[in-house]
Amino acid sequence: MPTPRRCGIALGLLALSLSACTGDGPASPRPTPEGTTSSQTGPRAGLVAPDGTPIEVPLPGPPSGTSRDVTAFGADPERGTGDDAPGIRKALAASDAGDEVVLPAGVYDLRSAHPDDEEANLLLADDVRLRGAGPGATVLRTSFDGEEDSAVVRAVGVQNAAVTSLTITSEHVGELGSDPDEEGPGGGPMYGVQIDQGSRRILVEDVAVELFQRHGITVKASREVTVTGCRVADATSVGPGGSGYGIAVEGRVDQRDPDASDDSRHNVVVDNRLDGTHLRHGILLQFPTHNNLIADNTIDGGVLDAIDLHGEGEYLNEIRGNTVTDVDAAAVALGNSGGEQNRHDASGEGNWIHDNRLVGNAQGVLVILGTRDTLIDANEVVGRSRSVVGIELRNAPGTVVRDNTVTGSDAQFWAIAVTEDDGADGRGAGVATDVLIAGNRLAGAGNGIEVEAGRDIRIEENTLDVEGTPWQVSEGAEVEGARP
Template identity: 80%
Template sequence: MRRRCGIALGLLVLTLSACTGDAPAPARPTPEATTGSPTGPRAGLVATDGTPVDVPVPDPPTGSSYDVTELDADPEPGTGDDAPAIREALATAGAGDEVVLPAGVYDLRSTDPDDAEANLLLPDGVRLRGAGQGATVLRTSLDGEDDSAVVRAMGVHDAAVAGLTISSEHTGALGTDPDDEGPGGGPMYGVQIGDGSRRILVEDVSVELFQRHGITLKGTREVTVTGCRVADATSVGPGGSGYGIAVEGMADQRDPDAGDDSRHNVVVDNHLDGTHLRHGILLQFPTHNNLIAGNTIDGGVLDAIDLHGEGEYLNEIRDNTVTDVPAAAVALGNSGGEKHRHDASGEGNWVHDNRLVGNLQGVLVILGTPDTLVEDNDIVGSRGSAVGIELRNAPGTVVRDNSVAGGDADFWAIVVTEDEGTDGRGAGVATDVLIAGNRVTGPANGIDVEAGRAIEVTGNSVDVDGTPVRVSPDAEVRGVSGTR
């Protein structure tokens, strides 16, 4: 149980401001500008020199169209192996062509001659297009094979997968226990893109009945995942199972000039049903300057949008809606890991304008994750929610202009507390934190500073039924003052 100690300031309606009074809110800066480096790089879709990046998507098809049913693919379910016909169409198509899968169910019972673990290989410049989610279904017989994938694109440019559902023949139980590797089954990956692939579009694709990642990007640039749905992983256990959409860099690789540097990927307007997902959207290893925006995540097993504690930096997380997760809606830093031991995410991530409702925590920053900007989020607690925004060892974090409401009598809007670390990694207290301009209302409690050094609390509006502000005598806090 969290230790609660300190001095309660017994005002039911409290405004916290610096002695100079409330200043007008400045124009939104970058995270680096907030932490004293206005000329440094910025979060989101910008280049290393700070100039905006317009992420391109492949051009619409301009060449031939290949209907797989004309190559003996049968859209009736259970009529044989349709994979050879689809592979023939993909091999015949050239840049600017499309391979069309009319409505129906296509059974994939064999793998590609050039890749024994993938049903279909996406070539350069080709669009693989179905008739829409639910209308066109690729149903694979892959069942737990290592590194197996239904659609794989490695080192591919200017290609697309659109308008289809990827499923499997798995009929067993689905994953619910994050500590259990089972039950498992189905392909490891639905759509797997990697090895330097660029300018790829994954649009209007549904993935279900997979084991590891529904849609995964590793070592990619300028890949857009939009309008997709991911649900129903067969495992949510440790070691990488049950991720909805994953964006990964390479372990121990942080070189913007490297060919496999992961950046400028776009994950927008997707729907994740988290009932059987360990994480809805995950960023892992030093991937940077990606945009995660406008996604909807309903429920989940662990943190919904998770920066996985392996150096992920300068990413923008905005305009997402996350509801009813029994963990954090957005988490920066992670205490897990088997092969790669996790701790802090990287610097300068920007979490803003998200709506986070009914989660255990709204935003969680831990294990030494530095210089995060958390602003303009709408966070609503419900029965069982613990904290709106929680900072542990989170040096240089700025929390400002957020709205936190709701919760029950045990809920706190903003908490700064000590980090016990994980196996000795990331332990400590937050330093140089700014909490400013936040609006806190409802039946719960306001701001609780249990630990930390150089914590500035200023210009916040707190109107709660519980304790407005509590400050531990062990914490170093400045700028706290208030009036009714």
């Protein structure tokens, strides 16, 4: 494994520790192993071109022009001294390509919307950086309070821009979101940072977001967006309908067209920290977004699945090197049974889940509702008292589970389980087929491999050192290979 190093010109916090960088450019993937799933005979997962060639995600260049201090345009870093949004907007409007807009330490009260967008405080501009003095030092404090589609910082069709080194918060006071079945309490802006509508080469670095309602940082219908070194926590709602997502990467509903100008791909979410206490999902991929890299993030706790491929066709994404702890659901989930406007079911094909450390979660990795051709490879899963299963496959055709280490802590825990999928209102019901479980190391106080249902389930060369039941196959399940 290569020595970790920093990538790109401006990624001061981006130290990719699991082979995300090769050569002299930004994040690149480890090549997907061949001969694993049917989807990988063609395009590969992660940061690759359609022909499987590794690509480098470009970053906006460093400042090369004028540095503009927002206080020279009327913004006052003293909290409660009026509306500072116009001054910051004037500094952005006065900037040319290569310029940097600087926000010295202080609290900037944003009390008005942009003249060109009544639902945003600030709009990023092409080839311009917005930089604070660091999260906690520079604070953008918005007065948005539940307005539909409101965002503090928004980029619409923007290229080569950056927002770095600041905190985004709101004037919200009171309770935070905790109940995934209820809308409330809500409040604050819908989005902290929103990148949308074909934006490209955007950097969001060293940004903290809190007291928002829907998404802390969201990337939609855009590509080559890098989100790194950020912290997201404390959503005001975690209810159904899209509230309480920490970092979201989205495509367009029902659009799977790599030739489209707003095709969602080649985005990088790396080395971020999510406090999941008041987050529905820590990191979420939604709609047919593809060939993204989600790497080296830390997620502590969570209301529902921490890293969630949301059951709307997300495909060929690489999820690796993340640490997820103490979630009362799955650490990594592929497929989703929910949805109000858009009914979820299977994620897309060919996603690669590898080299993650998943500790004390109800489930380590969960694949459901017909999600196919997933590679679950070389993860470390540690069960604790709340844990039920290390790796669970329901209706998961073509899944490969190999070279994982799973350790259980009590007699109720199963390291690997293959079970029947009841579906969601008729969607995605069925059993796993054409599954390979090979080379895994299963240990601890729990149990080994349970196959309740499925066809063409192959079990090969696993090592079991468990105190409980090493192997259990229900009547009707079709299992091939030597028992452990």
